[in-house]
Amino acid sequence: MDIRKMESLVAIADHGSFTKAAKAVNLTQSAVSQQVHELENLLGVPLFSRDSRPPKLTRHGQAYVETARAMLALHRTFLETHCRSEVKGTLVVGTVRSALTGVLPRALRTLKQSFPNLSLRLINSGRLSNDLTQDVRNGQLDAALIVGPPAADDELVWRAYAMERFFVIAPADAPGTTDADLLSAGPYLRFIPNLPIERRIDREIEKRNLAIVPEMELDTFESILLMVSAGLGTGVVPELYIREAARDRIRAVPFGDASFYRELGVVTLRRGKKMALVEALLSALVQPAAR
Structure with missing residues (x-):
């Protein structure tokens, strides 16, 4: 099950609308709607009644929101119990100019609180996404926050964190x-x-x-x-x-x-040695904004 889909569903329940939920999880409203549609197809039941505006949770939807809350809580507990001490070292990250605003400051604060043994070296070179992607490919950067997605490349992994x-x-x-x-x-x-x-x-x-x-x-x-x-x-x-x-x-x-719309995301080497550190950064970037 995709954690982000569950986070979006919980955000809709908490904020009362698809529009406010989209802002909370840093996606477009259409992307959140698509996530809900995919969840409904997977579960085989409608989660929202489309007869009202804004759409309201059905009986199945209300029940699954509570299931999603429990699963997300278990996921956070696992990370805190098993991963916090493992995530350590220095992560060298390049950024395009536009990545320095938006969710990044909150993500960095979350990282410092959750993973005290992780050191992040942020490089704002003012370079373009294509240049930073090449630096990742060459091993000069562990990861880069860019506008993407980059061109398809078997050596690279692309993860969007905002639309x-x-x-x-x-x-x-x-x-x-x-x-x-x-x-x-x-x-x-x-x-x-x-x-x-x-x-x-x-x-x-x-x-x-x-x-x-x-x-x-x-x-x-x-x-x-x-x-x-x-x-x-x-x-x-x-x-x-x-x-x-x-x-x-x-x-x-x-x-x-x-x-x-455009996507902001993280690009890193598929077989990079610091994948655990990159995953910690990505987890902080996609974490829903505090209400």
Whole structure:
């Protein structure tokens, strides 16, 4: 049984909605819905009644939530009893810039509390995901937190820990209500893409026949956020860049549909010598946020 699916189910029960649960477990709402659907197929019973909004737990759903709570508690007890003392040593981890925000600070705190014998050396080189993946392959890094997934490679293991939507951001006084309205209001601040998921932004705009001419081309999402906050135009950024933004200066509307998202994850060598340490890091990254 997938621990993450059970964590998502418990989060829905605790938070009362798929939307709030998705934020708690650092996934998109569509990903959480898919996890519930897979659980229902596996168990052969409906866990939620779709006749109400938001969907409510069925009798089977309520019973399985309690089962999931017990299984998760046993899993945590096992880790604390058998794994804490085993997880020791130094883990060298490279990160892309965007991984330094979001869930990482909480994960590092959890690691320090749960595994006192684990030392983490975090390297923020400002390099791209492809470069960090190559460093993992060459043995220069034990693992890397990147935007992925990376290209298929039998030597590597990829584990996603968060999925996030993209948003159109615009000055607070920009006209319009939809993502197309805000983009068309311009001026458009284009992100110069370095990754396939980011090139999808250009393709999505082209597919929707939006007549947009870039006013500026910027090489970081932070730069786009700063320019928009100063009232200089509109742009598209991942969700984590707007969580701490001055919301009185910008407006944010989801870009595209729920299938337009990016994954943040951990990549490591399949036969790496520090897999136990990597698993400890991943466990902390996917742990639901405290209520």
